[in-house]
Amino acid sequence: MNPQLASLQPYPFQRLRQLMAGAVPPAGKTHINLSIGEPKHPTPDVIKDALTANLGGLASYPATLGSPELRQACAAWMQRRYGLAMDADKQILPVNGSREALFAFVQTLVDASGEQRPVVISPNPFYQIYEGAALLAGAEPYYVNCLSDKRFQPDWQSVPEAIWQRTQVVFVCSPGNPTGAVMSLADWKNLFELSDRHGFVIASDECYSEIHFGQAPLGGLEAAAQLGRGFERIVMFTSLSKRSNAPGMRSGFVAGDAALLEKFLLYRTYQGGAMSPTIQAASAAAWNDEAHVEANRAAYIAKFDAVTDRLAAVLELARPDASFYLWARVPGGDDAAFARRLFEEEHITVLPGSYLARDAHGVNPGRGFIRIALVATLAECTEATDRIIRFMQNN
Incomplete structure (x- = not known):
């Protein structure tokens, strides 16, 4: 074992x-x-209707990359929601919900072959998948507390330099679970500067992004664009579970750094994480509908x-x-x-x-x-x- x-x-x-x-x-x-x-x-009728209309997909093996129609629907949503023009073939990858993707992404990234044990940083409190993904990849979890006097944002300044030198992945969750706190543009700028300095990848969990009170939360890729950056070393994770009341579909997508997603696709091809064609069709319908x-x-x-x-x-x-x-x-x-x-x-x-x-x-x-x-x-x-x-x- x-x-x-x-x-x-x-x-x-x-x-x-x-x-x-x-x-x-x-x-x-x-x-x-x-x-x-x-x-x-x-669960909305638009999703249930698309499911029943595409039951023929159960007779086909799915492509890990996902259908062109689903990737285009995801890219169109990114354009509407964040104003970002994404390459649907290289910068978007459908996944079986954010839990599966968050775990598998860390297995793809972490290199534990060196003399020093790698570190995966997590906010604290946190979604338990972050910790499990780090441990099973052979990394050391390091917890950065999110306290009320820091607006429930991680206190990055408290992280010792020796930890940063071993850090390969940093998880962030905005809006946060459990606090609901949202990262500001200044928060993102600080984190990007740390990534530039230390070379770690940012895994941005944004599964609650569509549950808000009229002010749509700033996304990680959106923040990068506003700061005049590319998407190097950042991948965002989103899901239909909360947005569309469809947790049983296990459907979402990741977007961002094309070079990282190329490696992630390779990993998932072997892992077996392809989404059913029937679920893909229903997912495309969900991403295309805002009502x-x-x-x-x-x-x-x-x-x-x-x-x-x-x-x-x-x-x-x-x-x-x-x-x-x-x-x-x-x-x-x-x-x-x-x-x-x-x-x-x-x-x-x-x-x-x-x-x-x-x-x-x-x-x-x-x-x-x-x-x-x-x-x-x-x-x-x-x-x-x-x-x-x-x-x-x-x-």
């Missing part, structure tokens, strides 16, 4: 199940699950409008820059105990923030927070808010 498997940490939801073992919710209250970032809005995205965004805005101010009266939180999470500080600082009591008293599940982070540099930046995913219906989110307010009043 790969010895690095032993270094993998339990996934946050495995830890959550362990936390809730033996917990008994109150009788008569329906369960409201706000712990997992799984979209619950209906369902606007409706989806409006539904999230309605939920934030209904609950944010009311929850802010009893918990320390604020509306995020983007995404569908609220990142709330809890009284007493024990986020796990808070989450278990909330389940036992109000039958609501939230995710302890410490499960999304690691102890690094003397602190776990998720400790004392909970992540509330506003993925349930408006009625359920409103009901959950009523219950949380009552819970806070009683504790």
Whole structure:
């Protein structure tokens, strides 16, 4: 067995199940699950219709590069969304969702053959795939804390020079999971200058980019263009899961540095990561349609409008820059105990923030927070808010 498997940490939801073992919710209250970032809005008809109209694709082996129609749809979306003219043949590659791509990309990039162990830098808190990808590639994960006094942005200045010298990949997530913080142009400029100095590749996870409140978040490639740069050493990752309420399709694409994508395509050709032709056709339909995205965004805005101010009266939180999470500080600082009591008293599940982070540099930046995913219906989110307010009043 790969010895690095032993270094993998339990996934946050495995830890959550362990936390809730033996917990008994109150009788008569329906369960409201706000712990997992799984979209619950209906999948749009434009996607379902395209799926059923292209079932013939199940009879064909897919091309790892993806169909020209899908790559053109992705390129057209990049033009509409960011004003970027992308080469659909060299700068875009369809993938089976961002999770698969984020993991496989690191396996493609990391060179562990040298005398010193390579480093992959991750924000902290973070999406657990970043850590697993680094460990299984033979790299050392290094965590850069994202604290409230730094606008929940990674404190790059805290990274020692010796770490930068070994760094091969830096993960960023904007809008961030779990904080919803968005990188500014100045943030991107700083990171690009560090990449120029140290030669690392930026893996920009942008899967929440279309869940916002009217101000579309700045993307990494968009920032590069605004700064007069090319796309060297940066690849962005995006997905239909959140944008189009289609997590079960496992569909997204990566875009950016053509030389890196050429190597990534080679890796994925052997890995077997090709997307079904049926899913490709439905994905092209999704990327070509914005009406369902606007409706989806409006539904999230309605939920934030209904609950944010009311929850802010009893918990320390604020509306995020983007995404569908609220990142709330809890009284007493024990986020796990808070989450278990909330389940036992109000039958609501939230995710302890410490499960999304690691102890690094003397602190776990998720400790004392909970992540509330506003993925349930408006009625359920409103009901959950009523219950949380009552819970806070009683504790």
